[in-house]
Amino acid sequence: MTRTRVHNFAISLDGFGAGEGQTLDSPFGHAGGRLMEWFFDTPTFRQMQGAEGGSNGVDAAFAANWGAGVGAEIMGRNKFGPQRGPWSDDEWKGWWGDDPVFHTPVFVLTHHPRPTLEMEGGTTFHFIDATPAEALALAQEAAGGLDVRIGGGVETVRQFLAADLVDTMHLVQVPIVLGRGERLWDGLEGLEQRFDIEAVSSPSGVTHLTFDRRA
Amino acid sequence: MTRTRVHNFAISLDGFGAGEGQTLDSPFGHAGGRLMEWFFDTPTFRQMQGAEGGSNGVDAAFAANWGAGVGAEIMGRNKFGPQRGPWSDDEWKGWWGDDPVFHTPVFVLTHHPRPTLEMEGGTTFHFIDATPAEALALAQEAAGGLDVRIGGGVETVRQFLAADLVDTMHLVQVPIVLGRGERLWDGLEGLEQRFDIEAVSSPSGVTHLTFDRRA
Numbered sequence: 001m002t003r004t005r006v007h008n009f010a011i012s013l014d015g016f017g018a019g020e021g022q023t024l025d026s027p028f029g030h031a032g033g034r035l036m037e038w039f040f041d042t043p044t045f046r047q048m049q050g051a052e053g054g055s056n057g058v059d060a061a062f063a064a065n066w067g068a069g070v071g072a073e074i075m076g077r078n079k080f081g082p083q084r085g086p087w088s089d090d091e092w093k094g095w096w097g098d099d100p101v102f103h104t105p106v107f108v109l110t111h112h113p114r115p116t117l118e119m120e121g122g123t124t125f126h127f128i129d130a131t132p133a134e135a136l137a138l139a140q141e142a143a144g145g146l147d148v149r150i151g152g153g154v155e156t157v158r159q160f161l162a163a164d165l166v167d168t169m170h171l172v173q174v175p176i177v178l179g180r181g182e183r184l185w186d187g188l189e190g191l192e193q194r195f196d197i198e199a200v201s202s203p204s205g206v207t208h209l210t211f212d213r214r215a
Numbered sequence: 216m217t218r219t220r221v222h223n224f225a226i227s228l229d230g231f232g233a234g235e236g237q238t239l240d241s242p243f244g245h246a247g248g249r250l251m252e253w254f255f256d257t258p259t260f261r262q263m264q265g266a267e268g269g270s271n272g273v274d275a276a277f278a279a280n281w282g283a284g285v286g287a288e289i290m291g292r293n294k295f296g297p298q299r300g301p302w303s304d305d306e307w308k309g310w311w312g313d314d315p316v317f318h319t320p321v322f323v324l325t326h327h328p329r330p331t332l333e334m335e336g337g338t339t340f341h342f343i344d345a346t347p348a349e350a351l352a353l354a355q356e357a358a359g360g361l362d363v364r365i366g367g368g369v370e371t372v373r374q375f376l377a378a379d380l381v382d383t384m385h386l387v388q389v390p391i392v393l394g395r396g397e398r399l400w401d402g403l404e405g406l407e408q409r410f411d412i413e414a415v416s417s418p419s420g421v422t423h424l425t426f427d428r429r430a
């Protein structure tokens with residue numbers, strides 16, 4: 001059985017996974033980089049930047065789990081880029097550079113499909129207008145027997161949770177109060193009944209929350 | 216300098232400190248006892264029930280801090296009882312029994328003042344229509360040089376945080392998603408800038424969050 005997984009998904013104390021006002025320069029809106037500071041010194045992030053070294057604690061351990069055994073990702077359009085509505089600029093190929101970090105097929109959920117983008121390093125962006133279940137079926141087929149990662153953003157993770165399609169989830173709760181933005185928990189009353197949940201606090205100040213679907 | 220303190224205040228993952236539908240039998244509404252399960256086996260709670268023994272871990276350690284050095288409490292009317300509007304039943308003297316656990320003056324915030332209730336064991340309920348700052352001044356005077364505890368509920372803690380009157384706060388985040396009720400964080404964007412915050416996860420599954428006002 002392959003699994004559908006969420007990793008390294010950061011939220012504020014008040015449950016926002018992104019702030020207000022997402023733009024080209026501010027993928028997290030007014031949250032800025034604060035939701036991901038715990039991540040920046042991990043070897044996982046440094047390798048994404050072409051650097052070496054990094055931390056060796058609990059943050060690093062959790063961060064490293066995101067890639068192993070994953071054969072495809074599903075992301076919302078807002079994780080690809082800040083554009084809304086019909087695509088006005090096909091030349092711009094997302095926030096992830098010429099050689100995106102994914103190295104697998106990536107299914108971008110959008111009501112405005114566009115041609116597939118083949119990037120360097122094995123990442124292929126497919127743009128699909130699909131329900132969570134339809135997208136997951138496509139991604140599972142593309143993953144070739146490996147797991148599927150739900151990459152975010154907030155709305156995408158919430159939709160997959162609401163549809164009960166998530167098997168494991170790793171959240172990182174950051175001790176800030178954002179006050180506004182996109183809230184993960186809305187509409188998920190009773191979610192804990194479907195998962196075994198653990199919490200592990202880190203010396204960095206964040207708390208790692210893991211959810212494992214109950215058998 | 217005396218301090219204004221919050222202790223043992225539990226919230227769900229989605230930040231609700233109480234559920235919907237508070238009644239005489241359900242002080243936490245549809246949350247039931249779930250927000251306080253971490254507390255039930257602590258010596259602090261057991262002593263409140265006239266029992267002995269209890270757990271000896273991190274939950275017990277945090278729970279025990281609530282009373283030492285406290286000379287008065289301020290609580291919202293909803294922590295005294297579920298009645299709303301003008302008092303219709305002066306005979307009922309709150310959820311706390313004949314010998315309430317507080318053993319100090321307690322100031323109950325209400326728009327409907329009523330005569331002071333002297334209970335057994337040193338608890339006196341004063342019913343006052345006051346701003347947070349006014350209530351704190353009264354409580355500090357009554358506390359005789361000791362600290363003042365802000366006892367809840369949600370609206371009361373939020374108002375004191377918004378007015379920047381809280382010096383230390385201990386929250387207990389419980390891994391449940393309540394979905395509805397009274398949310399602690401609303402209107403508190405940027406709260407982290409005023410506090411040093413620590414998180415400590417417990418084997419029981421909850422995470423203790425402590426806030427200390429920055430100098």
